[in-house]
Amino acid sequence: MTGATLDAAVLNAVFDSAAEAMVVTDRYGRMLRVNAATLRMFGHKTEEILGASLSLLIPRGRSRRAVHDMQSYPAETILGAAGTEVEARRKDGSRFSAGLSVGRVTCEDGPLFVVILHDLTQRKAVERALERARRMESVGRLSGTLAHDFKNMLTVIIGNLELLERRIPPGAENELIQDALDAAQTGVDLTDSLMGFSRHRNLAPRRLDINAIVERGSALMRRSLGPDIDVTLQLAGELWPVKADASQLRSALINLVLNAQEAMPEGGRLMIRTENTEIDDAFLAQELDIQPGSYVRISVCDTGIGMDEETQLRAFEPLFTTKQKTGGMGLGLASVYGFALHSGGHATIYSEPGVGTTVSLYLPADEAAEQNRIAPQPAAGMGAGDGQVVLVVEDRPELRRSTLARLEALGYATLGAADTEEALALLGARPDIALVLTDLVIGEEPRGLALTERIRERFPHVRTLLATGCTQELHNPLRAGDADLQILHKPYRQIELAARLDHLLGRASA
Ligand SMILES: Nc1ncnc2c1ncn2[C@@H]1O[C@H](COP(=O)(O)OP(=O)(O)OP(=O)(O)O)[C@@H](O)[C@H]1O
Ligand SMILES: [Mg+2]
Structure with missing residues (x-):
């Protein structure tokens, strides 16, 4: 094989096996050749692409003009240069961000251009998740510190009220003091919720049978939810035990069920499902903040109003609420999230407006139980x-x-x-x-x-x-x-x- 044919063979192999979309165009941006990754990334067939303008893949309107003006690319090749970000469009009309690099090849009949597009969708998703994790962490730290200080002040207030109560002879004043004490105690409960979100709260983890806890809780739930909400349980057989704080778990379930109820003012259906689940790496990439391993997933699903995108992004933040009018504090999901995190697990939301919501808690399976388990293959x-x-x-x-x-x-x-x-x-x-x-x-x-x-x-x-x-x-x-x-x-x-x-x-x- 001569050097030239070897080069051509290597280049062809690179072209065909690249994960990036590669498109060869003439000086007018007409597409002459595309690789398999282009067809996959954009959903077009080869015949729909060849001869068409590059603007089929990178619409002109929203991208920088220079992208299509192939002549403007300098003579020296810029393959591998850091890509400019452009908006690309798939055959089905959906758009995504792509990194663009262009290389120029000088040929006898005029210049050709090699356009390389790298799909940035995944990276953007990871960036968003990271940004969210950072925000949650700083809000968590702030609310934890605040709650801690408030609790100290409330301790002084409660202590002094109790001293006063003992010194004042029984009478109308005692009622005033009792009201003040009750209010202060409510303040303590609230700060407890806030601290549940941050790392200040003590957990007493024990080995728990989640199914038993859900089953026992469901009788109470059915009674308090009333006949308009149909409650079903789907409990996995041979559910792995987890190590977590039982009372925190109960309170997390109550918070989730209350949210579901509030999302279904006209009634609806609610399901609590438990299942064993292994977190593998592909999943990990999507659901940041969780270590690979064995978890028990507890999901509370409802057929309620659902959440829009903004609400979904912020729902776990402490003090975020859309229920200002009805006195929502925005602490329910924050404490659920805090509990999951501090138990070594994670929480996720899946919601569609008008369809319903699923909030899932992932709690790590108890290690002692792991040995008896058949390893996943x-x-x-x-x-x-x-x-x-x-x-x-x-x-x-x-x-x-x-x-x-x-x-x-x-x-x-x-x-x-x-x-x-x-x-x-x-x-x-x-x-x-x-x-x-x-x-x-x-x-x-x-x-x-x-x-x-x-x-x-x-x-x-x-x-x-x-x-x-x-x-x-x-x-x-x-x-x-x-x-x-x-x-x-x-x-x-x-x-x-x-x-x-x-x-x-x-x-x-x-
Ligand atoms: N099951 C659900 N369906 C629809 N929206 C929900 C659901 N659960 C939570 N949300 C949304 O997330 C927001 C935050 O929920 P969270 O439980 O933290 O606070 P809250 O319910 O507003 O107040 P609190 O729980 O403190 O009384 C809610 O205001 C609501 O907009
Ligand atoms: Mg709530």
Whole structure:
């Protein structure tokens, strides 16, 4: 092989295997060649891209002008230079931030340009999470110090009131003192909540059976929530014990249930679910602040008003409330978050306005119990796809994209459909589809369920797996006859996904 052909072969390999989108354009920004990563990143087919202007991928309006004026790039190559940030657009219209570098190649027929785009979505998400963690920490420190000082002052006030009470002869004045004492005690309770958020509060961790605590608590909850709120429990069998403070856990549950009740003024459904869960690294990247390991997840789900994005971002902050009018203090979730953090765990919110909210607590499983447990086997199920074709039915493009990417990482070939008609058409055309992974809710209706039924009738060789979050299930309770449905509870981990597919497809081929 001559040096030149070797260079060309190496360059081709780099082009085809790069994770960055690489686009070769002429001096007018017309796209002449793209690599596989470009097709993946933008969702276009090759023929839609070739010959089109670069503005298909980087719309002109919102980006810096210079991006499209290829002539303005200097003669010397700038490949690998720190990228400018631009706004890129996928085929489905969704936008994302990308880092841009441009290299210039001088050819006989005029210059060519190599445009490299790096998807910054993940990095942005991590930056936002970090920013939030920093803010929580500083607010936590501040409120902890304040609460501590207040508590000292309240101690003096209560002490002196009690001395006074003893010195004054019984009479009307005693009532005044008693009122003042009650108010001071309320102040102490409040500062306790604030301190629960910061690190000042003492926890008395014991080994706890979470299911038992939830079950005992639920009788009381049912009574106080009244008949308009339907309470269900979904408690995992063989739940791992955790080490945590029992009374704090009870108070966290009460806070979550109260929030759910307040979010459902007209009534609704509430579910408390417990399950064992392993945190692996992919998950870790999304849910900052948690160590990999074994956790028990306790989720409180409701079919209430849900939260907008701003509320979701700030809900765990102490003193953040949208209930000023009804006297909300904004301390409920802060103390829940503080409790989870100080128990070595974490708390998360998943919410959709108008649909409902799920708040999950992750508490570390008790180490003593770990030895008796069958270790998870990430390697076994991972990458076992072997090119089998999985069709993903999900109406939200960003979710569909991430599910497709997760399946591809496991070695499956993938197809995507935005609705049930598209899915059925694809099933008709592609007899090689082995499994359909569908969301329960498509276009705000439980169409996934009907779809699995249709598939069973028309394509009995195709396996189905229904993905659903607990709020969705509350809106669309599955009937008893659906017992043989295969259900994947969201949010699911990569290893769970791998194991379920392996199981379903392994059995299918046996
Ligand atoms: N289940 C839920 N559904 C919808 N919004 C919720 C839910 N839980 C919490 N929120 C939102 O998060 C905010 C903060 O909740 P948090 O429990 O910390 O305070 P609060 O309920 O307003 O007051 P407090 O709990 O101190 O009485 C609430 O004001 C509300 O906007
Ligand atoms: Mg509350």
